[in-house]
Amino acid sequence: MPNKKPFRFGVITESAPSREQWIALVQKTESLGYATFLLADHFVNEFPPLVALMAAADATKTLRVGTFVFDNDFRHPALLAKEVATLDLLSGGRFELGMGAGWHRPEYEQAGLTFDRAGVRISRMEEALKVIKQFFTQESVTFAGTHYTVTNLKAFPKPHQRPHPPILVGGGGKRLLTVAGQEADIISLHLRVKDDGTVDASEYTDAGMAQKVEWVRQAAGERFEDLELNLLINRLIITQDPQQAAEQYIRERGQSGVTAEQFLASPYMFVGSIEQIIEKIQRLREQFGISYFVLDADYMEEFAPIVSRLAGSSPNEAIEQTWPDEA
Template identity: 40%
Template sequence: MHPFRFGVTASRIPVGRAWTDLARRAEELGYDTFVMPDHLGRQLSPLGGLAAAAAVTSRIRIGAFVFANDYRHPLLLARETATLDQVSNGRVELGIGAGWNTSDYRQLGMPYERPGLRIERLEESVGLIRRLFAGERVTGSGRHYHLDGAWLEPRPVQARIPILIGGGGPRMLRIAARQADIVGLLTQFNRQGRPIAMQATEGETARKVAIVREAAGSREAFERLELNVLVASAGLVGSGSSPLRSVAAMVKAAAPLVVGGSPYLLHGTLAQVHETLLRRRERLGISYYVWSARAVEAMAPVVEALAGR
């Protein structure tokens, strides 16, 4: 059973000192990771933003949550990640996904191809990145990428940079189980950023965990995987209020029963959240939670109570 880890994801944050202050504050509060998405628009570039965060911190781990594979050749992504690992003294985690944001593809002038093709490219890319991280000189052609004597120098500080792959469908979950160190259990969100009720239940999450367990191939391989959830809404409430009513008010699309049992919504008193996370780790194996930087202060008591335990 993995110890609990907690991270904050930051995107639409003011630039400059506000950005680096946030990274410092997350570290001061005991968070384990400081991550950011990879989209075009109102956010810093992840490579520059993460390098700046690394420069003002010393312990917290950094990474994209997640890099869109199609935007970068695997050799370039491996090189940039190795550089981040060097400047952070071995604190990088590589989150990578197949890409999904149609607006990004449109701005880049790239075709938004069928999911199967994007997933196929991702799987090939991760295999190449692993080989480059390991110090191989890579020559060869796959279906999507060709490398000719490609290698990394300097190599990453870490002997094995942890790779996170998120998935909601069976194919992505199976790839994550075979190739990742951390499996992100994704759900579907509506246009307002709220989880779609029937896709966000604990039962549906248990089904995804079962797919990962089977694809891992053995109990030992499954237990090596860290399971992650990106929390859509998180906050602590006073003991005199009803956490279920509070959450139901914020997520109107979800029925109260669904809201109360969703791993993607984390609200309650400190004692209630503490109990929920312990029970969910016991039942589902989920130990790594990431929520918005907007909740960095509010959820700090949870981090203090459970991180590393």
């Protein structure tokens, strides 16, 4: 049976026009019942994660903050570990560390960074995770790998959370999900994008999702039952006519190779009434063990009734709340 944990929901964003609007955004996220407030790590985003997330933590009481995800190639892992430990300590243990191997070639080129092939970037991230874990758990770090060498580096401060903040790693292919299964606490399951920027139709199916979960299971071994599985909601459309909404979405984006039925069946697309979306979320946990869902901040108010219904509920808890008819 799939690993089933209580539901959690997170919001991901990039920036805000002002300090006041940034604070208002994170406080609204907390008030709506979301568990996490997340930032991606891109040069093209206005706010870099560490400073902005410390401000978010200071403006809230219980909201967890995190990265979705750090690009490993932008920082040396020893420096990143020191900064993350500091943020976790100063936030009272509310940080979640999302790590990725990097994928957006244009910003590498703009910043003068070498964009290595995927295998090299993944191997480098795998080594970085080992350095970071040593920093969190040992008095000093000594590591000699293909990409990083660290010698007797004193590891302080220590994070508030022990042995370390939860580590999230995500991906769509076998290699990256294998590393995630071996090293991470939270596994984010993504569509696999080819080098030419396209996505194979099989990625949108339950069978494709089942394969990803199985790769994680094989890599994690006995750890699998302790892992939390995560999904980024690619598209949210709350409507009483999902068929029409799907057809319109496909038509507007020129996706002639995808049928409305395939679009609606995709694990990554959430289209329908609030009740239909709740049923889909419950099915994804029942079928695959996915319990942690993240969506763009633009959707967070629309999605809030679903958070209110499901957040924190375990597989054995009945949902007794009722809601008025949707407009």
